Amino acid sequence: MILKRFPPMGVYETLFRFADATGKYMGDAGTHPWAQGYPLTTQIPGGPTLPTSIEFDHLDLKYPKATGEPPLLQAIADYYNYFYDAGITTDNIAVFAGGRPAIFATLAFLLDDTTVALESTEYTPYYDILNVLNRNVHLIQSNAENRFRPAAKDYDIAPRAGTSRVMLVKSNPCNPTGVTLDGAELKQLVEKFSASDKGALIDEAYEFFCDPEPESALRHIDDIDATNIFVIGAATKGLQVPGMRIGWAVAAKQHIEIFRNYSSFGMGGVSRASQIYVTGLLQRKRVAQSRDAISKFYTGQRNRYAKGLRDLGFELFTGNGGFYHWGRLPQGLTGNEFNERLFEHEAGILPGHLCDMGRTDADGSTLDNFARFSFGPLSADSFAADIEFLRQCLSCVHAFVCPASVGPLRSCRTKGVHNSGARNFRSAWRARIFALAQC
Numbered sequence: 001m002i003l004k005r006f007p008p009m010g011v012y013e014t015l016f017r018f019a020d021a022t023g024k025y026m027g028d029a030g031t032h033p034w035a036q037g038y039p040l041t042t043q044i045p046g047g048p049t050l051p052t053s054i055e056f057d058h059l060d061l062k063y064p065k066a067t068g069e070p071p072l073l074q075a076i077a078d079y080y081n082y083f084y085d086a087g088i089t090t091d092n093i094a095v096f097a098g099g100r101p102a103i104f105a106t107l108a109f110l111l112d113d114t115t116v117a118l119e120s121t122e123y124t125p126y127y128d129i130l131n132v133l134n135r136n137v138h139l140i141q142s143n144a145e146n147r148f149r150p151a152a153k154d155y156d157i158a159p160r161a162g163t164s165r166v167m168l169v170k171s172n173p174c175n176p177t178g179v180t181l182d183g184a185e186l187k188q189l190v191e192k193f194s195a196s197d198k199g200a201l202i203d204e205a206y207e208f209f210c211d212p213e214p215e216s217a218l219r220h221i222d223d224i225d226a227t228n229i230f231v232i233g234a235a236t237k238g239l240q241v242p243g244m245r246i247g248w249a250v251a252a253k254q255h256i257e258i259f260r261n262y263s264s265f266g267m268g269g270v271s272r273a274s275q276i277y278v279t280g281l282l283q284r285k286r287v288a289q290s291r292d293a294i295s296k297f298y299t300g301q302r303n304r305y306a307k308g309l310r311d312l313g314f315e316l317f318t319g320n321g322g323f324y325h326w327g328r329l330p331q332g333l334t335g336n337e338f339n340e341r342l343f344e345h346e347a348g349i350l351p352g353h354l355c356d357m358g359r360t361d362a363d364g365s366t367l368d369n370f371a372r373f374s375f376g377p378l379s380a381d382s383f384a385a386d387i388e389f390l391r392q393c394l395s396c397v398h399a400f401v402c403p404a405s406v407g408p409l410r411s412c413r414t415k416g417v418h419n420s421g422a423r424n425f426r427s428a429w430r431a432r433i434f435a436l437a438q439c
């Protein structure tokens with residue numbers, strides 16, 4: 001073995017566990033993909049249809065341009081200039097094969113003497129990327145005590161020893177919490193990280209999924225060329241096409257040039273077919289309809305599921321963005337314990353500890369009793385069945401409660417009362433991951 005070893009990112013851990021336990025891929029027909037971070041890929045109420053074909057000719061079979069094809073770059077620039085008065089040109093945009101490659105490239109090419117600051121509850125791949133790149137990290141506490149809403153002063157961060165600048169990495173809306181900075185708060189954050197010894201990667205994968213309307217940091221940046229700010233967008237969520245693998249970075253021209261150079265030796269550009277498809281999705285009238293419909297539909301879903309989950313005993317901390325609910329599980333359950341029950345019924349949530357940016361292999365996580373519930377892929381008509389199903393899984397857990405004590409799910413299990421099949425799957429899976437992690 002000549003490669004560095006590392007485990008898959010958190011969401012995939014859950015998907016592998018699910019596949020081991022059920023023999024299916026989460027998202028297959030009949031499964032309940034509540035751990036999954038993808039949106040509906042079909043027309044939503046009030047939204048535009050999703051094209052099922054594209055046209056291209058032999059010229060489109062040539063290599064794509066290093067940082068993106070001109071029509072897509074123009075469509076992205078027009079989009080931000082129209083909706084957010086961003087004042088950018090096509091030279092401020094680099095196209096990648098999805099949001100994560102844009103995030104990875106930005107963090108990979110940071111100068112070494114940079115502190116990377118991020119909230120302690122964040123999007124799972126940040127943890128993997130920062131570990132693999134061995135970045136010097138400062139964690140901003142985001143936990144139940146501050147309701148996963150750090151105060152403005154928590155972003156006043158000094159560079160760590162041996163570094164001379166600070167780069168903030170923040171998903172906004174936040175995955176998993178849905179907490180979203182907008183208006184004056186977002187403006188203040190952008191201003192703070194526009195200073196010359198600072199930078200920020202603002203990950204706006206869920207830009208359309210905001211209540212009352214989509215929001216972008218680009219609304220508050222007057223001259224992006226004078227900043228070290230990177231706004232990352234993608235067609236993955238709002239435009240409903242995760243399979244197209246198109247994402248982008250909007251940044252100062254000098255930073256885009258670095259991405260262009262990288263593309264020339266490390267990426268070779270991005271599929272022209274996908275770029276053609278996404279260019280069509282960004283046409284003004286269509287994208288305006290999409291923004292509006294996504295924001296309304298998912299706000300409705302967020303509100304319904306909030307009530308449903310609260311009635312079941314979840315303590316929710318969810319903000320007003322994204323397509324997840326974030327909360328503490330009822331009955332003292334951990335995310336992994338709840339998944340064992342759910343997997344038996346081909347359902348699963350994302351255990352909270354996978355969003356803990358400070359976790360270590362040795363210790364438990366303060367987010368062990370938290371879970372991220374995704375309503376992204378759920379159609380409007382599955383609500384009643386979903387909630388009923390969750391209720392049954394929770395009362396099923398109740399049925400195993402020992403009369404002698406409260407919250408004794410674990411002790412019941414140790415007596416072999418509960419779910420030995422799933423336990424065997426789990427140990428087999430653990431053995432596999434340990435083999436991965438420890439060699």
Ligand SMILES: Cc1ncc(COP(=O)(O)O)c(C=O)c1O
Binds near residue numbers: 236
């Ligand atoms: C916070 C956040 N950023 C970025 C992405 C982009 O993902 P992709 O690489 O699939 O475009 C996602 C998708 O889950 C996300 O949740």
